[in-house]
Amino acid sequence: MEGSICYLPTTSNRRKWKLERKLRGTLLQIIQSRLGSEGSLYGNDLLGLMLEACIPTEHGGKQQQISLSMDGIIHECKTFFFASHETTALLLTWTVFLLSVYPEWQERLRKEVLREFGKDNPSGDNLSKLKEMTMVLLETLRLYGPAVFTQRKTMTDMAVGEIEIPKGLGIIIPFAIMHRDKKVWGDDADEFNPLRFQNGVTKAAKVPHALLSFSIGPRSCIGQNFAMMEAKSVMAVILQKFSFTLSPDYVHAPVDLLTLRPKFGLPVILRRLDVCS
Numbered sequence: 001m002e003g004s005i006c007y008l009p010t011t012s013n014r015r016k017w018k019l020e021r022k023l024r025g026t027l028l029q030i031i032q033s034r035l036g037s038e039g040s041l042y043g044n045d046l047l048g049l050m051l052e053a054c055i056p057t058e059h060g061g062k063q064q065q066i067s068l069s070m071d072g073i074i075h076e077c078k079t080f081f082f083a084s085h086e087t088t089a090l091l092l093t094w095t096v097f098l099l100s101v102y103p104e105w106q107e108r109l110r111k112e113v114l115r116e117f118g119k120d121n122p123s124g125d126n127l128s129k130l131k132e133m134t135m136v137l138l139e140t141l142r143l144y145g146p147a148v149f150t151q152r153k154t155m156t157d158m159a160v161g162e163i164e165i166p167k168g169l170g171i172i173i174p175f176a177i178m179h180r181d182k183k184v185w186g187d188d189a190d191e192f193n194p195l196r197f198q199n200g201v202t203k204a205a206k207v208p209h210a211l212l213s214f215s216i217g218p219r220s221c222i223g224q225n226f227a228m229m230e231a232k233s234v235m236a237v238i239l240q241k242f243s244f245t246l247s248p249d250y251v252h253a254p255v256d257l258l259t260l261r262p263k264f265g266l267p268v269i270l271r272r273l274d275v276c277s
């Protein structure tokens with residue numbers, strides 16, 4: 001009964017189906033325009049690569065094969081959009097929150113950005129120079145990581161330390177709780193201390209793989225390096241142009257809605273630096 005409710009035309013299901021149709025239509029439009037484009041290539045981005053890989057025949061290939069491939073491609077587009085957009089936006093959100101609460105770190109990062117780039121736009125090659133920025137982003141991922149937990153299922157009977165786990169058991173791995181474990185991170189586990197990452201991510205805690213924000217293993221986040229670069233570039237540009245503090249309207253209420261969000265948003269007061277100075 002529980003499973004069949006998703007097929008009933010309830011208000012929320014109808015809204016969901018409408019949104020799904022809209023999303024599919026938008027993605028199909030983008031895909032069709034790529035398929036119709038001149039030349040043999042479909043573009044050098046992820047969608048282009050998927051089209052190359054999934055549609056080996058020319059546009060006149062077997063219709064059934066194309067429509068199956070389309071579903072696969074649409075599914076991948078949705079996965080990448082969901083996995084990448086909200087998560088990176090939330091990493092930026094919580095970084096702005098922490099830098100508002102710790103203005104000394106905001107100033108430290110601004111000095112680092114101005115020292116490395118001046119007023120120029122950050123470039124891909126130079127982003128690796130932002131050591132303190134990396135430390136702050138890692139500490140943000142530890143305390144307010146967008147992915148709160150992940151799940152796994154055991155394929156065989158197994159043991160983790162002294163715990164025996166039978167085959168087929170679903171396991172929740174609660175990153176957010178593990179990231180504040182004092183036995184692993186030390187007595188200041190609940191505090192914002194980016195310096196713990198100054199000797200690299202594997203030296204920050206008592207065990208090397210304690211930071212699990214992107215998970216680990218073969219199914220870990222495929223976009224983690226991209227996400228870190230994106231977050232560094234955006235934060236660098238914000239810090240070059242603005243200083244920011246929390247608005248008095250801010251209410252601290254992190255909530256787990258698949259990702260960790262500020263329940264009432266993050267109202268901040270921005271000040272343009274060229275106007276202040």
Ligand code: HEM
Pocket residue numbers: 079080083084085087088091145146147150151212213214215216218219220221222223224226227
């Ligand atoms: C701060 C940003 C991000 C965080 C915290 C994050 C976190 C995660 C986590 C925890 C997983 C699950 C891994 C597991 O269960 O083992 C995951 C999977 C994934 N992420 Fe990210 N992610 C971020 C950004 C991105 C970006 C920018 C992309 C794409 C450009 C991306 C694409 C994916 C994909 C495709 C998967 C599924 C991988 C698979 O199942 O093999 N993520 N991510």
